[in-house]
Amino acid sequence: MTIMNIVLTPSTEDHKAEPLYRQIADAIEHQIASGELPGGHKLPTHRALADQLKVTVGTVTRAYAEAERRELVEARVGAGTFVCQQDAPSWIYSYSAQEEEACNLGHNIPPCIDRAGMLKQAMENLSRHPEQLNQMMLYHDPQGLDAHRNVVARWLQAKSLNIDPERMHFTSGGQHAAQLILSAFCRQGDTVLVEQVTYPGFLSLARQQQVNVKPVALDHEGIIPASLEAACRQHQPRMLYCTPTLQNPTTATMSEQRRRDILAICRQYQLLLVEDDVNGLLPQQRPAPMVNLDPEQVIHIGGLSKCLAPGLRLGYIQVPLNLQQRLNTALHNHSLMISPLLTGLACELIHKGDADRVLQDIHHDINQRQQLVEQYLGDFAIQHTQDSFHVWLTLPDYWRLSDFVSAAEQQGVIIKSAEMFTPPGGTIPPAVRLAISAPVTHSKLEQGLLILAELLKKDPMNDFPL
Numbered sequence: 001m002t003i004m005n006i007v008l009t010p011s012t013e014d015h016k017a018e019p020l021y022r023q024i025a026d027a028i029e030h031q032i033a034s035g036e037l038p039g040g041h042k043l044p045t046h047r048a049l050a051d052q053l054k055v056t057v058g059t060v061t062r063a064y065a066e067a068e069r070r071e072l073v074e075a076r077v078g079a080g081t082f083v084c085q086q087d088a089p090s091w092i093y094s095y096s097a098q099e100e101e102a103c104n105l106g107h108n109i110p111p112c113i114d115r116a117g118m119l120k121q122a123m124e125n126l127s128r129h130p131e132q133l134n135q136m137m138l139y140h141d142p143q144g145l146d147a148h149r150n151v152v153a154r155w156l157q158a159k160s161l162n163i164d165p166e167r168m169h170f171t172s173g174g175q176h177a178a179q180l181i182l183s184a185f186c187r188q189g190d191t192v193l194v195e196q197v198t199y200p201g202f203l204s205l206a207r208q209q210q211v212n213v214k215p216v217a218l219d220h221e222g223i224i225p226a227s228l229e230a231a232c233r234q235h236q237p238r239m240l241y242c243t244p245t246l247q248n249p250t251t252a253t254m255s256e257q258r259r260r261d262i263l264a265i266c267r268q269y270q271l272l273l274v275e276d277d278v279n280g281l282l283p284q285q286r287p288a289p290m291v292n293l294d295p296e297q298v299i300h301i302g303g304l305s306k307c308l309a310p311g312l313r314l315g316y317i318q319v320p321l322n323l324q325q326r327l328n329t330a331l332h333n334h335s336l337m338i339s340p341l342l343t344g345l346a347c348e349l350i351h352k353g354d355a356d357r358v359l360q361d362i363h364h365d366i367n368q369r370q371q372l373v374e375q376y377l378g379d380f381a382i383q384h385t386q387d388s389f390h391v392w393l394t395l396p397d398y399w400r401l402s403d404f405v406s407a408a409e410q411q412g413v414i415i416k417s418a419e420m421f422t423p424p425g426g427t428i429p430p431a432v433r434l435a436i437s438a439p440v441t442h443s444k445l446e447q448g449l450l451i452l453a454e455l456l457k458k459d460p461m462n463d464f465p466l
């Protein structure tokens with residue numbers, strides 16, 4: 001029943017310490033937060049603790065009263081003082097792996113890695129600097145704080161991404177970055193070229209902004225240069241939006257030569273190239289990012305959603321120098337700035353090495369999941385890499401796309417039809433995207449893959465009763 005590890009700092013002539021009662025209350029609070037003192041635990045009597053700490057009984061009485069005021073403990077008449085039950089308040093969202101019933105292969109999210117400990121630590125570290133915290137509570141430049149941009153940009157540079165802290169802007173994720181681009185650099189009725197199957201979030205944005213999208217054909221390396229050139233001549237587009245690394249949904253990654261060929265065409269037709277690099281930090285190795293090859297032709301967007309945590313909502317954008325001011329105005333108009341509390345938290349996670357550790361865990365986990373894909377779906381027409389969160393599966397010709405998606409759903413496996421990824425008027429390929437990172441456990445993923453493998457083998461026409 002003894003409270004452990006309470007070390008009191010007495011005042012000296014040179015140093016005025018916190019009052020002893022408050023030091024004791026702080027220690028109780030700390031031990032409750034760390035789990036050392038669980039809910040319902042009985043605290044020592046006032047006398048016992050006073051003896052242990054060599055303080056007066058009055059000091060302990062005051063300390064317990066302070067702890068009670070903070071709603072940490074409760075005094076029960078005749079029974080003693082007990083740690084309050086620390087039930088999560090009703091507004092804390094709770095999720096448990098067991099709740100997951102269906103095998104949901106719908107969302108392209110990082111595998112479920114426990115980030116609570118590192119987040120708590122990062123918040124504690126931030127809380128140790130009240131002056132900076134107060135600074136973070138003020139309005140700042142839309143670009144974000146210099147110190148924060150420096151940390152993030154240096155981290156990206158160490159991953160061979162040429163992002164300049166003087167030029168980058170923080171955003172609330174890649175989606176926000178794409179929204180800023182369309183609102184800052186496109187007008188209603190402009191045409192934007194996109195890959196023939198592409199990220200649905202961009203298609204939705206374009207629809208909302210009344211921007212036309214036109215597809216460009218893909219092969220296993222992404223955009224086909226001849227198709228891009230033909231589209232430039234036909235549509236006089238304003239920009240090209242593409243995902244050169246781990247394309248969503250096909251997983252294609254452009255070779256460096258392909259990147260150079262695409263950039264040469266963009267320069268020739270004065271076409272801005274939007275490099276959506278949200279998946280860019282996932283491959284262990286990859287060709288040079290487009291922004292490294294031509295920073296004055298490329299708008300680069302990226303973020304921490306796929307490599308750290310989507311809930312952080314932190315992204316970044318770097319545009320050619322001549323567009324910098326317009327971007328600044330767009331960000332200012334949209335939300336004035338990104339919360340410095342958020343960018344400060346991300347800096348803590350990067351600075352302490354947590355971001356790199358999570359990325360390594362993601363690599364490890366995804367490699368294992370991709371091996372399961374190989375094991376169950378290796379005999380079918382799949383496109384995937386060992387680092388991609390998703391798999392692009394082309395269906396056997398006896399399956400109709402919508403029938404396959406419904407059949408999978410009926411058996412509890414949620415997948416995304418190619419229809420979602422196809423721009424209006426484009427040809428829908430007979431394929432589906434499987435987000436294999438989404439199920440919480442590997443066994444749930446295996447269960448889903450097995451169901452899909454069984455379905456793929458079955459010709460639905462042969463199932464009809466005669």
Ligand SMILES: Cc1ncc(COP(=O)(O)O)c(C=O)c1O
Binds near residue numbers: 172173314
């Ligand atoms: C290609 C692509 N771009 C952007 C996004 C949006 O990411 P964020 O969470 O950074 O907004 C996604 C999310 O899945 C994506 O797949």
